[in-house]
Amino acid sequence: MAPQVTATVVDDDPQSYESKHVHAVYDEIAPHFSSTRYKPWPIISQFISSLPVGWVGLDSGTGNGKYLPLPLERPTDIWTIGLDRSRNLLTIAQNAGNVTRDVVWGDALGQSWREGAFDYAISIATVHHLSTPERRKLAIQRLITAVSPSRGRILVYVWAIEQDEQSKRTIPQVADQSNGGEDVFVPWVLSKNVQGKQNQNRNGKPDTAPQDTNVQEDGSTTDRADAPRIYNRYYHMFARGELAELVEGAASMLGLHVGPLSPEAPLGIEIVQDGWERSNYYVELRRWKSS
Amino acid sequence: MVRLITHNLLACHAKGCTSNNFPLKLQDVAIEVREAEFNPDFVRGFLPRLEWKALVQAARELGDTSLPEEMPEMVDDGFLKNLHHVLLEIHIDEGAMICPNCGHTYPISNGIPNMLLAEHEIG
Numbered sequence: 493m494a495p496q497v498t499a500t501v502v503d504d505d506p507q508s509y510e511s512k513h514v515h516a517v518y519d520e521i522a523p524h525f526s527s528t529r530y531k532p533w534p535i536i537s538q539f540i541s542s543l544p545v546g547w548v549g550l551d552s553g554t555g556n557g558k559y560l561p562l563p564l565e566r567p568t569d570i571w572t573i574g575l576d577r578s579r580n581l582l583t584i585a586q587n588a589g590n591v592t593r594d595v596v597w598g599d600a601l602g603q604s605w606r607e608g609a610f611d612y613a614i615s616i617a618t619v620h621h622l623s624t625p626e627r628r629k630l631a632i633q634r635l636i637t638a639v640s641p642s643r644g645r646i647l648v649y650v651w652a653i654e655q656d657e658q659s660k661r662t663i664p665q666v667a668d669q670s671n672g673g674e675d676v677f678v679p680w681v682l683s684k685n686v687q688g689k690q691n692q693n694r695n696g697k698p699d700t701a702p703q704d705t706n707v708q709e710d711g712s713t714t715d716r717a718d719a720p721r722i723y724n725r726y727y728h729m730f731a732r733g734e735l736a737e738l739v740e741g742a743a744s745m746l747g748l749h750v751g752p753l754s755p756e757a758p759l760g761i762e763i764v765q766d767g768w769e770r771s772n773y774y775v776e777l778r779r780w781k782s783s
Numbered sequence: 784m785v786r787l788i789t790h791n792l793l794a795c796h797a798k799g800c801t802s803n804n805f806p807l808k809l810q811d812v813a814i815e816v817r818e819a820e821f822n823p824d825f826v827r828g829f830l831p832r833l834e835w836k837a838l839v840q841a842a843r844e845l846g847d848t849s850l851p852e853e854m855p856e857m858v859d860d861g862f863l864k865n866l867h868h869v870l871l872e873i874h875i876d877e878g879a880m881i882c883p884n885c886g887h888t889y890p891i892s893n894g895i896p897n898m899l900l901a902e903h904e905i906g
């Protein structure tokens with residue numbers, strides 16, 4: 493049997509918990525993980541392609557930097573900086589698309605930028621690795637304050653409880669969903685022999701959210717001498733509506749009006765897209781200034 | 784890599800450090816110049832959002848004096864080429880960035896700046 497997603501409980505200081513169950517894991521699995529993450533998702537590509545020439549943006553939780561080369565049809569028109577907690581993933585992101593990229597070793601909860609310095613920000617499959625509602629909300633606030641108050645655009649993707657029919661995963665049912673979503677461990681199987689074959693998983697299919705690609709077709713793993721290691725990554729799987737609610741809470745705490753441009757408020761943010769795509773929820777946001 | 788385009792966006796975020804925390808001062812840097820494709824439209828588009836004085840100062844610290852003290856009103860191709868070079872072709876591989884306010888040091892190693900803070904330094 494392939495390892496399954498299991499329910500978990502955050503039973504430690506959130507920072508130590510994420511350090512152990514997120515950051516350390518990505519540093520360990522970086523090359524293998526990266527070899528399975530190469531094809532951009534359509535909505536993200538469309539978002540980046542729609543940005544005007546001269547715009548500069550932040551990819552918070554860039555991983556292997558697969559979004560840094562976009563838009564492929566006019567790659568030098570806009571410019572994206574990658575931020576990540578995993579030094580090992582950044583070493584890969586630094587050369588994403590075989591072009592030198594600027595990447596920064598930092599935390600999605602930090603704010604190591606001039607306020608409003610960016611024109612846009614994306615955060616793909618990152619906020620779900622934060623282990624409390626407060627920290628997830630803070631991550632959204634950091635994205636909001638990183639972009640221009642008058643025109644900043646933001647795209648956020650997180651993993652959903654509601655899974656694609658094609659997803660190989662079975663999600664455990666947890667009785668207590670009082671916090672909206674579900675806290676789980678997602679196993680990553682790293683067999684010893686895969687480490688030398690990091691670029692062989694390019695089967696042409698778009699990669700879906702967390703995938704343990706090294707399990708054999710029949711669910712067995714490789715022979716015992718090569719016993720695979722299983723790394724459990726922490727995820728908060730989002731419930732329907734939870735992401736938009738998080739954004740509204742984050743915006744309100746920053747004193748921003750949530751909704752379309754209104755003369756009644758000086759500053760605001762509009763949710764222009766709120767959807768589900770292939771096992772993920774996403775929102776697209778636009779900041780506005782009424783005067 | 785850290786290029787001056789990135790340096791122009793970074794600010795100190797240590798606990799309590801909210802003013803005079805930009806630009807970070809470059810220290811003991813090792814640089815490398817690498818050619819990058821020139822896209823005048825990108826440079827022209829980004830220009831209004833640059834912190835000009837910070838960029839000129841950082842470029843001079845790295846030995847590049849091609850940019851004028853004040854942002855020119857007339858933007859021609861020669862100027863855009865110089866600006867492109869300063870923003871996108873000078874790579875800082877090693878060194879550090881120091882906050883002008885609190886003195887916090889952000890090291891740069893193998894082209895990657897470390898902007899992480901220790902738990903007690905997080906604001």
